[in-house]
Amino acid sequence: MARAATTSDAFNAIAEPRRRQILLYLAHDERQVGEIVAAIGLDQPSVSKHLGVLRRVNLVGVRRNGRHRLYRTNAAAIRPLHEFAETFERYWQHQLNRVKERAEAQMSPIKPNPTNPIYPKPPSR
Amino acid sequence: MARAATTSDAFNAIAEPRRRQILLYLAHDERQVGEIVAAIGLDQPSVSKHLGVLRRVNLVGVRRNGRHRLYRTNAAAIRPLHEFAETFERYWQHQLNRVKERAEAQMSPIKPNPTNPIYPKPPSR
DNA sequence: TTGACATATTCCCATATAAGTATGTATTGT
DNA sequence: ACAATACATACTTATATGGGAATATGTCAA
Numbered sequence: 001m002a003r004a005a006t007t008s009d010a011f012n013a014i015a016e017p018r019r020r021q022i023l024l025y026l027a028h029d030e031r032q033v034g035e036i037v038a039a040i041g042l043d044q045p046s047v048s049k050h051l052g053v054l055r056r057v058n059l060v061g062v063r064r065n066g067r068h069r070l071y072r073t074n075a076a077a078i079r080p081l082h083e084f085a086e087t088f089e090r091y092w093q094h095q096l097n098r099v100k101e102r103a104e105a106q107m108s109p110i111k112p113n114p115t116n117p118i119y120p121k122p123p124s125r
Numbered sequence: 126m127a128r129a130a131t132t133s134d135a136f137n138a139i140a141e142p143r144r145r146q147i148l149l150y151l152a153h154d155e156r157q158v159g160e161i162v163a164a165i166g167l168d169q170p171s172v173s174k175h176l177g178v179l180r181r182v183n184l185v186g187v188r189r190n191g192r193h194r195l196y197r198t199n200a201a202a203i204r205p206l207h208e209f210a211e212t213f214e215r216y217w218q219h220q221l222n223r224v225k226e227r228a229e230a231q232m233s234p235i236k237p238n239p240t241n242p243i244y245p246k247p248p249s250r
Numbered sequence: 251t252t253g254a255c256a257t258a259t260t261c262c263c264a265t266a267t268a269a270g271t272a273t274g275t276a277t278t279g280t
Numbered sequence: 281a282c283a284a285t286a287c288a289t290a291c292t293t294a295t296a297t298g299g300g301a302a303t304a305t306g307t308c309a310a
Contacts, residue, residue: 051288
């Protein structure tokens, strides 16, 4: 099975850096395609295609105005992402606290737990 | 140019539903691969491959224990995602407020706010 | 040492890009 | 009506999957 389509959901859609760039650019104001092209320095067809993907997953909305099309980020569609990320925020705090505790423990005269690496091998990469 | 590698960053790595599932599963506790396999119902090689991707972008950490490998979500690596999503949270509120204001304006002065759905369309899935 | 057990890695292949180029389609000005 | 403007879509191609099958690697137990 191949990779899931970029239009399958918001997660796949924002995997592309250019699309994230467009979303951020459109978050402030409605913009027409030409402005986006000028702003992010990509050719018009590419921008249109990215906008097409974003449209299909409802990450942007469009409005016609004469021969222009005004795009705007639909912040609501980012919600699933936000919730996913937020789920880990608690653990993020936990881990921070643990690190902090370890640091403090090491300073204490008794030194209770010399080695307790949370992540033994910093995933090389 | 083809799509960016799933190992290029966290955004690409989490585009895969199975990997999000694994991340959520590993968020609570350290788990060995066999447990993950049993939990998400995917064959072992596939799970290992997903874990490999998550490892490369540092979304999970590993620890060896005998013949087992204990994986755990590295919540810190979710940060970029969280920040990206959070950027839109303000606009999300804005949009909600606008919708709310418009709704209220259209309504009779009495009946203040009968329905106020936080998520207009329950983010399916 | 040998075998069982737990994971990782390699190979194969149908599929989905993303960028570039070319072309199609509305809509407006004159 | 006609040309220009603003976008969208079609086509081509190099590339990266993700799952299944088979195999390799590493560790423990007898």
